[in-house]
Amino acid sequence: MPSTVVSPDGTELGFETVGDGPPMLLVHGAAADRRRWAPVQEQLARHYRVHMLDRRGRGLSTREAPAYDIWREAEDIAAVAEYLGGDVFVVAHSYGALCALHAAQITGAFGRLVAYEPPRPEPGGFVIPPETVARMRATADPEEILTIFVREALQLPQSAVDDVRGTDFWRTRVEAAHTIPREVECVEAFVADERLGKISVPVRLFAGTESPACFRLAVDAVVERVPGADVVPMRGQGHQAMDFDPEQFVAAVQAFEAA
Incomplete structure (x- = not known):
């Protein structure tokens, strides 16, 4: 059941809702859309009313204002x-977790937040070397x-890339690939x-x-x-983990609510 909300800058945000129970908002990371939650969607929907957001620039949220900044995502x-x-249980992954941490600074509508490995560069280093970002921008x-x-x-x-290339999993990420360079710049x-x-x-x-070690350093920071x-x-x-061990992931999410 898709719904739409208009962000302060006029961007139209679409999200899909399943299940019944306390509200949960799922925020995907880079190179993805709301469909990345498919491996855990059914399990979470047994306990929560799950709202799966398409972040701006993809899926149900392609009517986007032109100026991009991570605070607009927040x-x-x-x-x-x-x-x-309000009192929404937010579960966010990777770059989406970074956006959600920004959002938690400006709204009182979160009840609690799970942030799965928000990326951050090591002091004096990079998450992705500048020459790699330049290659992404050049194509x-x-x-x-x-x-x-x-x-x-x-x-x-x-081998992992070859296994998924050509699948629906891969195609949804190709659709969102144009958003990667701008998000990498915000991470850096x-x-x-x-x-x-x-x-x-x-x-x-x-x-x-x-x-990779850089993710743990970011988590600790x-x-x-x-x-x-x-x-x-x-x-x-x-x-x-939501793809390769969904049971562990869901159990950890539920344990946080019980804590």
């Missing part, structure tokens, strides 16, 4: 949470952009500073035990700044 998420009536081929991103940013092996500019201390709702970070935040490991998993 306003988007805040607008949807407020439309849902008009969305599949090439996506391949560079998953191989060099997410560090997925070529992100600093985990005192503004995160404004967040007053419970926050739990998920961290894959097999993820956020936990250090957000009052009361803690970390739960996704054991045996990397950056995509």
Whole structure:
């Protein structure tokens, strides 16, 4: 059941709703749309009224205002949470988790927030080297952009890419590939500073035990700044536990509500 909310800058945001229960808002990461939650959608919908947002620029949210900034994404998420009536359990992944952390600073509509590996550059370093970003910007081929991103940013092996190439999973990410370079620029500019201390709702970070080290460094930097935040490991998993171990992921989400 799709619904639409208008963000403060006029961007139209679409989201799909399933299930019944307390409100939950799912916020996907880069190179994805609301369909990335398919592996856990049914399980979560047994316990929550699940609202799966298409972030601006893709899916149900292609009517986008021209100026892009991560704070516009924060306003988007805040607008949807407020439309849902507040006390919303937000579960966000990767770049979407970074957007949700920004949103938690400007709205009182969150009840709690799970942030699964929000990306952040290492001090003095990069999440993606500048020459890699330049290669993504230099091509008009969305599949090439996506391949560079998953191989060099997410560090997925070529065999994993070959396994999904041509599938619906891959096609949905190709559709969103044009948004990757702008999001990478926002990641590289992100600093985990005192503004995160404004967040007053419970926050739990998920961290894959097999993820690249830069993700754990980013998680630790956020936990250090957000009052009361803690970390739960996704054991045996990397950056995509919802795809490869959905039972562990759902159990960890539900455990946070019970905490």
